[in-house]
Amino acid sequence: MASSGSGYDLSSSTFSPDGRIFQIEYAAKAVENAGTMLGLRCRDGVVLAVEKPLLNKMLVAKTTGRRIHTVDEHAGVAITGFVSDGRQIVNRAREEASSYDETYGTKIPPQTLASRLSTYVHYFTLHGALRPFGASTLVAAYDPATKKHSLHMVEPSGVSYEYFGAAAGRGRQPARTEMEKLAINPKTSASGGEEELITCAEAVKQLAKIIYTLHDESKDKPFELEMSWLSEGTGWKHAGVPKAVIAEATVWAKKEIEEAEDESEDDEMEE
Amino acid sequence: AQAMAGNQATTRPITTGTSVLGIKYRGGVMLAADTLCSYGNMAKYKNAKRLLSVNSNTLVGASGEYSDLQSISDLLKANALADRCTADSLYEEDNNEECAKEVWSYLRAVMYNRRNKMNPLWNDVVVAGFKQNTDGTTSDTPFLGVVDKIGTAYEDDILATGFGGYIALPLMREKYRADMEEGEARALLEDCLRILFYRDCRALNRVQIAKVTKEGGVLVSDPYELDTFWDYEGFKQNKGSLGTDGGW
Numbered sequence: 001m002a003s004s005g006s007g008y009d010l011s012s013s014t015f016s017p018d019g020r021i022f023q024i025e026y027a028a029k030a031v032e033n034a035g036t037m038l039g040l041r042c043r044d045g046v047v048l049a050v051e052k053p054l055l056n057k058m059l060v061a062k063t064t065g066r067r068i069h070t071v072d073e074h075a076g077v078a079i080t081g082f083v084s085d086g087r088q089i090v091n092r093a094r095e096e097a098s099s100y101d102e103t104y105g106t107k108i109p110p111q112t113l114a115s116r117l118s119t120y121v122h123y124f125t126l127h128g129a130l131r132p133f134g135a136s137t138l139v140a141a142y143d144p145a146t147k148k149h150s151l152h153m154v155e156p157s158g159v160s161y162e163y164f165g166a167a168a169g170r171g172r173q174p175a176r177t178e179m180e181k182l183a184i185n186p187k188t189s190a191s192g193g194e195e196e197l198i199t200c201a202e203a204v205k206q207l208a209k210i211i212y213t214l215h216d217e218s219k220d221k222p223f224e225l226e227m228s229w230l231s232e233g234t235g236w237k238h239a240g241v242p243k244a245v246i247a248e249a250t251v252w253a254k255k256e257i258e259e260a261e262d263e264s265e266d267d268e269m270e271e
Numbered sequence: 272a273q274a275m276a277g278n279q280a281t282t283r284p285i286t287t288g289t290s291v292l293g294i295k296y297r298g299g300v301m302l303a304a305d306t307l308c309s310y311g312n313m314a315k316y317k318n319a320k321r322l323l324s325v326n327s328n329t330l331v332g333a334s335g336e337y338s339d340l341q342s343i344s345d346l347l348k349a350n351a352l353a354d355r356c357t358a359d360s361l362y363e364e365d366n367n368e369e370c371a372k373e374v375w376s377y378l379r380a381v382m383y384n385r386r387n388k389m390n391p392l393w394n395d396v397v398v399a400g401f402k403q404n405t406d407g408t409t410s411d412t413p414f415l416g417v418v419d420k421i422g423t424a425y426e427d428d429i430l431a432t433g434f435g436g437y438i439a440l441p442l443m444r445e446k447y448r449a450d451m452e453e454g455e456a457r458a459l460l461e462d463c464l465r466i467l468f469y470r471d472c473r474a475l476n477r478v479q480i481a482k483v484t485k486e487g488g489v490l491v492s493d494p495y496e497l498d499t500f501w502d503y504e505g506f507k508q509n510k511g512s513l514g515t516d517g518g519w
Contacts, residue, residue, distance in 0.1 A: 066361070068361060069356070070355060070356045070358075070361065071356060072352065072356065073352060073355070094353075094356055094357075098349060098352070098353070101349075102345070102349070226361075228361055239361060239362070239363065240360070240361025240362045242362070243362070
């Protein structure tokens with residue numbers, strides 16, 4: 001590790017001499033060691049994907065330990081890190097969404113939801129009696145007023161940004177590299193339009209491929225791929241990606257990875 | 272246990288809707304109501320929706336205080352959304368929405384609880400949809416029930432609230448058959464609504480019909496107007512000169 005805490009890391013209400021709060025960094029470490037989580041804003045919606053490690057062969061995997069949760073009709077949230085910490089964030093998100101609707105009579109705008117969660121998570125970094133959340137949260141939501149869909153990520157420090165593509169967990173560095181190729185920033189691309197982005201249907205396959213590529217058969221536990229989307233196709237309602245579609249994407253992903261391996265083997269042999 | 276100090280309990284309804292009619296037919300349940308909300312003697316809101324869907328397979332309609340119906344509707348819709356969010360699975364086909372019978376039971380608890388605090392929701396609420404199988408899936412058996420402002424819960428094949436109980440219910444009971452076709456049921460309800468418009472001074476001939484079926488889910492019609500015929504001898508006759516009490 002870069003520096004040992006040496007006494008400045010015992011409480012989240014203590015700065016270190018070089019201006020860091022170690023407890024927050026340690027919380028981020030908890031997320032870094034957890035299953036990979038990806039979110040991609042597509043042309044026609046947002047897709048979320050989480051690598052859910054199957055801790056125990058005896059686990060009934062289908063419903064236990066879900067990582068992706070519906071927070072309101074038009075909003076879904078994915079978590080990685082300490083799942084129990086993540087559950088608290090999910091519950092808070094549901095409360096924020098329903099109380100906003102009760103007060104203002106409209107669905108909570110994505111930016112507002114992300115900022116409410118941000119404030120909530122940040123609160124836990126300010127008190128000596130509390131510890132920061134050891135979970136990162138991806139928020140996929142649609143704003144019926146502006147007709148725009150968006151993706152935000154809230155980190156254990158309480159910062160939240162809007163992303164075209166976001167990744168957290170074990171494989172986030174290589175995932176980001178791969179996703180950059182898919183989530184071209186319309187402002188910086190030459191032709192500049194939203195048409196440059198891929199569709200949700202395509203993203204499901206690509207994200208599955210990224211997760212399978214990053215997963216190390218020998219080192220990591222076997223996993224289940226949980227995916228959800230919020231798109232024009234679902235009527236802008238957050239829903240699980242149909243299991244058949246995930247299965248198809250998995251088959252395609254594995255084939256692509258095999259073909260890429262064969263190609264690189266051929267290259268090696270030629271040398 | 273009255274309402275909190277400084278607040279008053281509900282003692283009388285202000286903006287009110289009149290009868291709601293309900294009938295089971297072959298393949299589903301149908302509700303009917305007019306679109307009038309009266310403000311005492313004034314016909315104030317002539318396009319008020321008193322029939323609403325609560326989830327994809329349950330219909331609710333109410334007579335009485337309109338603001339209380341709006342509050343009940345918000346409550347039931349929030350429940351439906353919370354169920355959807357907290358369900359075990361992200362997939363609709365795995366999850367069960369509250370069926371009509373559950374909504375009816377829940378409403379009974381709500382209404383009775385308010386009555387016990389001497390602060391009722393001043394409505395007669397009709398719930399239409401389907402029952403639930405023992406495994407939790409929605410049954411094919413249609414369900415029609417009513418809950419009143421004091422928490423009485425009752426289910427039957429034909430229901431009517433308010434004035435409808437006096438005027439429409441006898442007509443519906445006479446014509447009802449368990450295997451009625453949708454068209455027959457609709458014609459019967461429209462006829463009842465028309466007669467209610469003749470006889471109930473708080474009724475209107477602008478109406479809505481709504482149905483729930485297993486395949487089609489919930490369908491609420493747009494409001495439309497019923498034709499009326501005022502040239503019956505019985506209407507034109509000068510009843511005052513007959514030597515009776517001058518009534519019907």
